[in-house]
Amino acid sequence: MSGVSMSSMITEPLDLVKLCLDEQAYDQHLNMVLEDAKETVTNFEDDRDQVNDGEIGEKTVQTHSYKLLFVRGDSVVLVSPPKRA
């Protein structure tokens, strides 16, 4: 669905959350319960003392999967519908 066609259905920002989370439980704080959730944690080793300016350390990626996950709303930054192929 393109952004243009979606704009007619959205009158306030939380309408977009409703579209994203129509199958899941959520509230006005953006507390939400996600099913089959995947967590991705990306870390960059912080060795700025040894590395030249602007360079970053080694990247490590960890993923975890959850059948059911409660996310507290105050840590939410962005909500977007999953990309379609």
Add this chain to the structure above:
Amino acid sequence: MENTNLKTPADFLQKILGKPVYVRLHSGIYYKGTLACLDGYMNIALENTEELYEGKVTNSYGDAFIRGNNVLYISPA
């Protein structure tokens, strides 16, 4: 002054609805997109959004909801 018809910050936000904007978060990330709507918490819905960090595009979203507490400023692009 250029915008003498602007009275309040809310008037400014109404004026830039539907226009391309930069949204900067406290984390230093920018979102560039079309301002679809916003509410009293400064929650924001953006369309055709690009995420920028340190000048580089790091992600893109067709539609994006940004939780208002993260917002530092909104500026017409």
